[in-house]
Amino acid sequence: MTNRLSSEELRQLIEAAKEARSRAYIPYSGFGVGAALLDGNGHIHYGCNVENAAYGPTNCAERTAMFRAVADGHAPRSFRGMAVVADTPGPVSPCGTCRQVMAELCGPDMPVWLTSMKGDVTETTVSALLPGAFLLNADEAAGAFSKGEPTA
Numbered sequence: 001m002t003n004r005l006s007s008e009e010l011r012q013l014i015e016a017a018k019e020a021r022s023r024a025y026i027p028y029s030g031f032g033v034g035a036a037l038l039d040g041n042g043h044i045h046y047g048c049n050v051e052n053a054a055y056g057p058t059n060c061a062e063r064t065a066m067f068r069a070v071a072d073g074h075a076p077r078s079f080r081g082m083a084v085v086a087d088t089p090g091p092v093s094p095c096g097t098c099r100q101v102m103a104e105l106c107g108p109d110m111p112v113w114l115t116s117m118k119g120d121v122t123e124t125t126v127s128a129l130l131p132g133a134f135l136l137n138a139d140e141a142a143g144a145f146s147k148g149e150p151t152a
């Protein structure tokens with residue numbers, strides 16, 4: 001595995017996830033989640049869950065972070081790691097939809113740190129979170145994107 005995070009980078013990524021969680025828009029569940037995604041340029045993309053009165057349109061923290069990063073011009077599968085945090089008894093467990101999106105946009109080997117507000121930290125990978133993910137030539141798909149300059 002190339003380009004592993006230093007312990008300081010990991011500390012900052014987890015702090016960023018906590019900061020992102022403080023921005024969660026959660027009038028219905030009251031359950032805030034934060035995510036932080038580190039790109040290849042060392043920039044951290046923040047994600048929080050954003051809920052909706054119709055419930056279905058709710059976006060999880062993990063997907064918010066990934067979609068923001070791609071929208072800001074970062075190529076799918078160019079990311080170095082993601083941290084996720086919630087106020088859970090143990091490390092937070094991402095939903096199936098977010099695991100599927102991670103498989104496409106982050107790639108199988110990217111590390112994911114599942115954490116809790118009280119300090120649990122478990123390291124896993126995208127492929128461990130979703131073995132046998134459904135993908136349609138995702139490597140080529142990722143390469144076809146992000147031709148613009150990143151804006152953040």
Ligand SMILES: O=c1ccn([C@H]2C[C@H](O)[C@@H](CO)O2)c(=O)[nH]1
Nearest residue numbers: 029031033049060061093094095
């Ligand atoms: O990994 C997860 C799991 C849940 N949620 C959000 C969705 C919803 O707003 C709230 C309760 O499910 O938590 C996330 O953001 N990430």
